Amino acid sequence: MAPEKRNPRNIIILSVIIVICIIVITVSFKDSGAFSKIRILTFDFFEPVQEKTYLFFRPVSHFFLNIREYFNLNAENRDLMEENAGLIKDYSDNINLRVENDSLRHLLGMQLRQDHETMAAKVIGYFEDKWQSEVIINKGGSSGISEGMAVVNDEGLIGIVIFVSSSSSRVRLLDDPQSSIGARLLSSRKLGMIEGSPEKKIYFNYITRGEEIFKGDILITSELGGNIPAEILIGRVKSTSVRDNSAYAVIEVEPFADYKKLEYVLIIKS
Amino acid sequence: MKIFFKVLNFIILVLCILLQFAFFENFKLVNIGIDIVLVAIIGITIFNGEIYGMAYGFFAGMLIDILSGRIIGISALLYALGAFLAGRVSGLELKKKILTDLLLVLIVTELNILFKSGVYYLFGFSASSAKLGLEMLINPVFNAALMFILFPLLDLGRERKEELGFIFKKKA
Incomplete structure (x- = not known):
C-alpha cells in the first residue's frame, strides 16, 4: 500500500475536482449541446478501438446470453x-x-406503400444502466445519419438515433426510461405511447382502463411519430393490469427485437 | 520506475473502460453488472495513492460520461469521490491486507451506488427502490470477485510483502 500522508493537499485536489464537476454537470444539464464538439471528437477517436473490442468480445457475451436463454x-x-x-x-x-x-x-389510382430508404449499420457497443439503454452503431453524419431517425432490424423497431458523430451514432432503445414513441394496436387501431421504464420494461401507455386489450395484440408505430414511419412492428402485449387511482390501464409490451443480441440494424433515412 | 507503474496502471484503466463497454454491459444479472472501472480506480488508489486515484477516476469518469452518459460530469465526480473514500478507508489496517481490500471494494461500491442514485434523483431521474436494493446486494459481490483478478494485474511487477492476505515467508 502506498504510504499517503494525510495532508490537506488531497482535500484541496478533491475540492477542485468537485468544483470542476459541478460546473461541467450544470453546463451539460442546462445545454446538452454545450459539449457536443468534444463528444463528437471523442466518439470518432474511440470508434475504431470500440468496434474492434466489441466485436472481439461479442462471441463470449453471446455465449453467456445463450446459456441464460437455454432454460x-x-x-x-x-x-x-x-x-x-x-x-x-x-x-x-x-x-x-x-x-x-x-x-x-x-x-x-392510389399509390402502393412506399419503401423506405434505409442504410445498414453494425452494432459496435451496448450501454445499459437504470437510467439509460443505448447501442452504438458504426454509421454517423458522414453517411447521412441524423438525430431522430428510426432504427429497425428484421424483427421490428429498435429505437431512435439520439447522437451523431461523423463515423458513429448512439441509438436510444425502446426500453430506455426516456424513450417515448407514438404507437397503435394493430387490431383495434387504438393510439397510445410506447414508453420505457427504469426496470427496463416497455409499456403501452395512455389507454383508458375500460378498453379491451388482449394478451398477444400486436403494436405498430403510429403515423403521428414524427420521423418514425408508420406501421413498423414494435412488439406484442405481454400483460394488462389496472392500477388504483389511475384512469389508464398498465399494458406491458414484449418487444419483437432482442436488444442484447443486436448485430446489424437498418436506419430509416426517409 | 515508479512512473512506469503509473503509466501501466493508466493503460489498464483505459482497457477496463473499453472492456466495460464491450463486454460487461452485456454480462448482467437482472440488469445489474460489474463496474470494472470502479474496481480499477480503487486498485489504483491503493497502489499509487489517493491523488493518482482521484485524477485517474476523474479522467475515467469524464471519458465514460462523454461516451455514454446523459449528463457529463456525474461519473467523473463519483469516481473521484470513490478514490478519495478508498484512500481514507485504506488507512484501516486490518489484520490481513486482503480483508482491508475486500472491505474497501464493498464499502466504496455501496457508497458509489447510493451517491449515483442520489445525484440522478436530484436531476429528476427516477429509479425503483427494489432495483436499488438488489443492486446494492449484487454489485458489491461482483466487484469484490473481480478484485481478485484486477488487483494482482495492477500490482504487477511491484515488490509484494503479502500474497492473498498472507505475509510471505522470510527467506533463510
Missing part, C-alpha cells in the same frame, strides 16, 4: 409452435386480401 427454450418452442399454426391458417387469407387490395388500389 427458456421449451416454453418458447411451445409458444412458437402455437403461433406458427395460427400463421399458417392466416397465410392463404392474407394472399387473397393482398391481391384484392392491390387491384382496389389500382382501380382507385
Whole structure:
C-alpha cells in the first residue's frame, strides 16, 4: 500500500475536482449541446478501438446470453409452435386480401406503400444502466445519419438515433426510461405511447382502463411519430393490469427485437 | 520506475473502460453488472495513492460520461469521490491486507451506488427502490470477485510483502 500522508493537499485536489464537476454537470444539464464538439471528437477517436473490442468480445457475451436463454427454450418452442399454426391458417387469407387490395388500389389510382430508404449499420457497443439503454452503431453524419431517425432490424423497431458523430451514432432503445414513441394496436387501431421504464420494461401507455386489450395484440408505430414511419412492428402485449387511482390501464409490451443480441440494424433515412 | 507503474496502471484503466463497454454491459444479472472501472480506480488508489486515484477516476469518469452518459460530469465526480473514500478507508489496517481490500471494494461500491442514485434523483431521474436494493446486494459481490483478478494485474511487477492476505515467508 502506498504510504499517503494525510495532508490537506488531497482535500484541496478533491475540492477542485468537485468544483470542476459541478460546473461541467450544470453546463451539460442546462445545454446538452454545450459539449457536443468534444463528444463528437471523442466518439470518432474511440470508434475504431470500440468496434474492434466489441466485436472481439461479442462471441463470449453471446455465449453467456445463450446459456441464460437455454432454460427458456421449451416454453418458447411451445409458444412458437402455437403461433406458427395460427400463421399458417392466416397465410392463404392474407394472399387473397393482398391481391384484392392491390387491384382496389389500382382501380382507385392510389399509390402502393412506399419503401423506405434505409442504410445498414453494425452494432459496435451496448450501454445499459437504470437510467439509460443505448447501442452504438458504426454509421454517423458522414453517411447521412441524423438525430431522430428510426432504427429497425428484421424483427421490428429498435429505437431512435439520439447522437451523431461523423463515423458513429448512439441509438436510444425502446426500453430506455426516456424513450417515448407514438404507437397503435394493430387490431383495434387504438393510439397510445410506447414508453420505457427504469426496470427496463416497455409499456403501452395512455389507454383508458375500460378498453379491451388482449394478451398477444400486436403494436405498430403510429403515423403521428414524427420521423418514425408508420406501421413498423414494435412488439406484442405481454400483460394488462389496472392500477388504483389511475384512469389508464398498465399494458406491458414484449418487444419483437432482442436488444442484447443486436448485430446489424437498418436506419430509416426517409 | 515508479512512473512506469503509473503509466501501466493508466493503460489498464483505459482497457477496463473499453472492456466495460464491450463486454460487461452485456454480462448482467437482472440488469445489474460489474463496474470494472470502479474496481480499477480503487486498485489504483491503493497502489499509487489517493491523488493518482482521484485524477485517474476523474479522467475515467469524464471519458465514460462523454461516451455514454446523459449528463457529463456525474461519473467523473463519483469516481473521484470513490478514490478519495478508498484512500481514507485504506488507512484501516486490518489484520490481513486482503480483508482491508475486500472491505474497501464493498464499502466504496455501496457508497458509489447510493451517491449515483442520489445525484440522478436530484436531476429528476427516477429509479425503483427494489432495483436499488438488489443492486446494492449484487454489485458489491461482483466487484469484490473481480478484485481478485484486477488487483494482482495492477500490482504487477511491484515488490509484494503479502500474497492473498498472507505475509510471505522470510527467506533463510
